[in-house]
Amino acid sequence: MPTADDAYAELVTRAKDVALVQSCSAVLGWDQQTYMPKAGAALRGDQLALLAAIGHEKATDPRIGELLAVVETSPLVADPESVPAANARELRHAYDRATKIPKRLVEELARVTTLAQQAWVSARAKNNFPEFRPHLEQVLAFKREEAQAVGYKGHPYDALLDEYEPGATAEEIRQVFTDLSRDLVPLIRAAADSGKKPRAGVLDRELSVDRQRWFAESAAAAIGFDFGAGRLDTTAHPFCSAFGPGDCRLTTRYNPRFFNEAFFGVLHETGHGMYEQGLPADHFGTPVGAYCSLGIHESQSRLWENQVGRGRPFWQHFFPRLNQAFPGTFDGVTPDEFYFAINEVKPSYIRVESDEATYNLHIILRFELELDLVAGNLVPADLPGAWNERFTKLLGMTPRTDAEGCLQDIHWSFGGIGYFPTYTLGNLYAAQFMDAARRELGETALEESFRAGDFSPLKDWLRRNVHQQGRRFRAGELCRRATHSPLSPNPFTRYLREKLSAIYTVC
CATH class of the missing domain: 1.10.1370.30 (Neurolysin; domain 3)
Incomplete structure (x- = not known):
């Protein structure tokens, strides 16, 4: 079992690895909306799905749960306003949420939303909602599945809102x-x-x-x-x-x-x-x-x-x-x-x-x-x-x-x-x-x-x-x-x- 200091250091390193994968996805997402040719949508969907899967694997590695358990019971978090305490609190929140969502769902959402964004651009330009509707149906079905996987006490919307405004209902x-x-x-x-x-x-x-x-x-x-x-x-x-x-x-x-x-x-x-x-x-x-x-x-x-x-x-x-x-x-x-x-x-x-x-x-x-x-x-x-x-x-x-x-x-x-x-x-x-x-x-x-x-x-x-x-x-x-x-x-x-x-x- 690592010491609290070693556990925290490894936790930070792993968190940064996840952030780097997400950063790579962000670059591809920006390019998709600015300079990518329309014909590249399917390939970009596969690229983003792969990165989403890699990021999800890293974010849900059981080792993170073990490290959090060590840090959360150590003097490092005695002051709830300290940097280690804040990082441990938010990494726990992210880890618990991510481990509830299947890797398959993460991959499919990345692929489907990439194609949906291209369809939206085309549908909006042509004022053609039926062109976008099947993509919206797919996205909505996956987001409902995500809400069920994450769980909620009141409305299923709470599970989705929490991604953007943690704790809000x-x-x-x-x-x-x-x-x-x-x-x-x-x-x-x-x-x-x-x-x-x-x-x-x-x-x-x-x-x-x-x-x-x-x-x-x-x-x-x-x-x-x-x-x-x-x-x-x-x-x-x-x-x-x-x-x-x-x-x-x-x-x-x-x-x-x-x-x-x-x-x-x-x-x-x-x-x-x-x-x-x-x-x-x-x-x-x-x-x-x-x-x-x-x-x-x-x-x-x-x-x-x-x-x-x-x-x-x-x-x-x-x-x-x-x-x-x-x-x-x-x-x-x-x-x-x-x-x-x-x-x-x-x-x-x-x-x-x-x-x-x-x-x-x-x-x-x-x-x-x-x-x-x-x-x-x-x-x-x-x-x-x-x-x-x-x-x-x-x-x-x-x-x-x-x-x-x-x-x-x-x-x-x-x-x-x-x-x-x-x-x-x-x-x-x-x-x-x-x-x-x-x-x-x-x-x-x-x-x-x-x-x-x-x-x-x-x-x-x-x-x-x-x-x-x-x-x-x-x-x-x-x-x-x-x-x-x-x-x-x-x-x-x-x-x-x-x-x-x-x-x-x-x-």
Whole structure:
């Protein structure tokens, strides 16, 4: 039997080996979405299935269970806040989950989701849900099997949600969404009833894709993304993929007639990327060197996209640079008109293009549909109709095509069932983190730094309080330590109310 120190050292080595295999899979996944030819999908599925099997074998090796048993009963974990204790806690959670899932299922999910993603890209482009439906049926069947294998106390969705937000349950998420909706709906209605709208055409202008890319990259670098350790590419659905220290990839898509889509998409992915670049590199491969949860990850993207990127101080710095980047394009547009346009409360068919207030209604829709899909109360064949019916109820308009309806997101194609609630959790965490940063750094000082184009005070605060903590604490505890309060929707709704009151004067 090894000593506790030797057991812990071997445990860390094994954890890093698993992380390296997962990193190789991430490289292939990024390539699949960016540069891989369409004809390579089947081979890529086999490649990813093999890597998934290797990673699963390493992650479920009985030796890991033996090492954990030694470490968990040793003085190394006497302090529950120590690095060894945090690593042991999270490695135990990962090991117990992984050992419940058959290797066959892991391989098949990797293969099926690779093909499903390619089918989704094609189906979305052609507005052809029947082309994607059989792939969704396969993915859903495997995810149900995964939920049964992992086990759950309440809803089978809990087992899938736990992968992204450890410890959270569907019932807890449902209550958060109910409370949030109660505050959001009156705000959205008041903005609509005000009759105030931005001047038509402020954002609908011909925009060079090359200039959009240059301007978005400039903004990403200005707020703190290190392009010496990352890059930006084009894809069908924006995402951030981090392979490990020194290599983080951002992607976006460009609309030559709508500024918001690429620019705010890049700010969003930059927030993800800065979190990954801020994780403690010397702990790579262990939980303490990994992100806390997807809700916390989303807090970083939504914070930079909205709390900062849609704020007036940000544009007091960047609006002159916008005019330099697009000479003549925004002639006649005042800073106030531009600010109103990028913050307009206006229901959108597309989630990633929606405003801050209605965005969460998109998440509630997907959450409700996922619950029914996983429980078997909704079959994929009926998804387009169910989507449109609930979308109309929530947002007051009906998608004209499946491409702007149930085919708009990539998540179900890669098996990300349980992922969507983390977006709204991210909004709540983001508002609470910003509140805490303003208190500590001074609201006036922080806004002055943004006006001057200096975003380092906020980035440094986030690095200390969020990024460098890795997974040392679970999301709820991390929030309490950083903000001195448990997670609450109040900072988010207060932030929205104050912003919209200034814009619409009625909220």
